[in-house]
Amino acid sequence: MTELTANLKTRCVGRYLVDMPEDATEYGYARIGGVDIEAKAMTEDAWRQEVAQREAALKATKSRDAYPFLYAAGKARGEDTYYFIHRGTIYEAPNRRYIEGYKWDRGYRFLLKVKTYDYTNPDRSSDPIVKQFDVKNEVPAKTSLVFDLLEKLQGRRNEEIPTAPGTCFAGGFLPGKATDGQYVRGGFTLTSNPDVSFVISLDTASQGGMTLLQHAGDSQTLDALKAMDAKVIRKGSVELSGLKAEEWLFEGLKPGDGRGETFTLSVNDTTSGPSSPYLSLEMDTGGQLEIQGKFVKLDKGSLTTGEAIALWDAVSRKVRVRPGAF
Structure with a gap:
C-alpha cells in the first residue's frame, strides 16, 4: 500500500487534476457539442x-x-x-x-x-x-x-499538464474556454492490482437537484444496497482544495457475485455549468476479473478494506481545479 500511495503522479482530466498511482493505465474519451472524440x-x-x-x-x-x-x-x-x-x-x-x-x-x-x-x-x-x-x-x-x-485538437502525453485554458482527455487536449456541452470520461486501472480501478467523469451539463448524499439515502438506493448485502463504510461532506464535495463509501456484492468496495466522490452536483463542471470520481475493487477471456469471481479484492480506504484518501483528497484551466 505504501508503494501505491507514495508514488502518485498528477493527471489532467477535463479541467481538473487528480493524482493517480504511478502504474495506473489511463484511458478515456471526450464528447464536445455531441461529437465523440x-x-x-x-x-x-x-x-x-x-x-x-x-x-x-x-x-x-x-x-x-x-x-x-x-x-x-x-x-x-x-x-x-x-x-x-x-x-x-x-x-x-x-x-x-x-x-x-x-x-x-x-x-x-x-x-x-x-x-x-x-x-x-x-x-x-x-x-x-x-x-x-x-x-x-x-x-x-x-x-x-x-x-x-x-x-x-492537440495530442498530449498523459503526464503532460497544460497551462492554458482548455479541457484534457486521455491522449488529447482541446484548448479554449469552458462552454456548454463538454463531457469527459477518464479511467485508470492499476497494473499491480488489476481489480482496482478509478473512473472520473466531468460534465458541464446540469445534473439535477439531488446531491450524492441525498441519492445515497433515497428508498430505491437503500433497496439496492440491501440486495447487494452492502455495508456503508463512510459518507459525508468533504473539503477539498477550493472545492466542496461529498463522498459515499460502501462494500458489497458486485456483478458476478464477487465482493468489493465502491467509493464515490462528487463535486458541483447541483451547480454544474461551464465554469463549475460536475465531477464524479469512483473507485472500485474486487468483483470479478477477466482472465484469458473468462470472468473469474473474486471472493475479495486484492486490497483489504483498510488499504482501499488509504488509497482512496490519498487520491480523492488531491482532486483540484487545474491552474489556468478556465
Missing part, C-alpha cells in the same frame, strides 16, 4: 494507412437503395486532417448521415464521430414530422463543428 497513440504512417483503409472500405460499400452510401471524403481543415460523411450502415435510412473526422498530431490519432441527418437529400421536407424541424439539414453545421474541433 478519442485519441490513440500512433505513428503518422499508421494514421495515413488507417485513413486510406477506411476510405477504401467506405467506397466499396454499396447502399441497398438508389442513394449513395458515401457522400463526401477529403481533407478537412488544418494539416494532417481528413473526414468522411456517410450513411453508417447499409440498413440506415437514406436521410441518415454520420460524420467522421481524423487528425494526427504529436504522436496521436484523433477520431471524431457524430450522428446527424439531411432531410433535403433525398427531399422529405413535406413529411409532417420533418415539417416540425427547424433545421432540416444538420450536416453543414455538424461538419463545421467537426472541422473546428479538428483544427484545435
Whole structure:
C-alpha cells in the first residue's frame, strides 16, 4: 500500500487534476457539442494507412437503395486532417448521415464521430414530422463543428499538464474556454492490482437537484444496497482544495457475485455549468476479473478494506481545479 500511495503522479482530466498511482493505465474519451472524440497513440504512417483503409472500405460499400452510401471524403481543415460523411450502415435510412473526422498530431490519432441527418437529400421536407424541424439539414453545421474541433485538437502525453485554458482527455487536449456541452470520461486501472480501478467523469451539463448524499439515502438506493448485502463504510461532506464535495463509501456484492468496495466522490452536483463542471470520481475493487477471456469471481479484492480506504484518501483528497484551466 505504501508503494501505491507514495508514488502518485498528477493527471489532467477535463479541467481538473487528480493524482493517480504511478502504474495506473489511463484511458478515456471526450464528447464536445455531441461529437465523440478519442485519441490513440500512433505513428503518422499508421494514421495515413488507417485513413486510406477506411476510405477504401467506405467506397466499396454499396447502399441497398438508389442513394449513395458515401457522400463526401477529403481533407478537412488544418494539416494532417481528413473526414468522411456517410450513411453508417447499409440498413440506415437514406436521410441518415454520420460524420467522421481524423487528425494526427504529436504522436496521436484523433477520431471524431457524430450522428446527424439531411432531410433535403433525398427531399422529405413535406413529411409532417420533418415539417416540425427547424433545421432540416444538420450536416453543414455538424461538419463545421467537426472541422473546428479538428483544427484545435492537440495530442498530449498523459503526464503532460497544460497551462492554458482548455479541457484534457486521455491522449488529447482541446484548448479554449469552458462552454456548454463538454463531457469527459477518464479511467485508470492499476497494473499491480488489476481489480482496482478509478473512473472520473466531468460534465458541464446540469445534473439535477439531488446531491450524492441525498441519492445515497433515497428508498430505491437503500433497496439496492440491501440486495447487494452492502455495508456503508463512510459518507459525508468533504473539503477539498477550493472545492466542496461529498463522498459515499460502501462494500458489497458486485456483478458476478464477487465482493468489493465502491467509493464515490462528487463535486458541483447541483451547480454544474461551464465554469463549475460536475465531477464524479469512483473507485472500485474486487468483483470479478477477466482472465484469458473468462470472468473469474473474486471472493475479495486484492486490497483489504483498510488499504482501499488509504488509497482512496490519498487520491480523492488531491482532486483540484487545474491552474489556468478556465
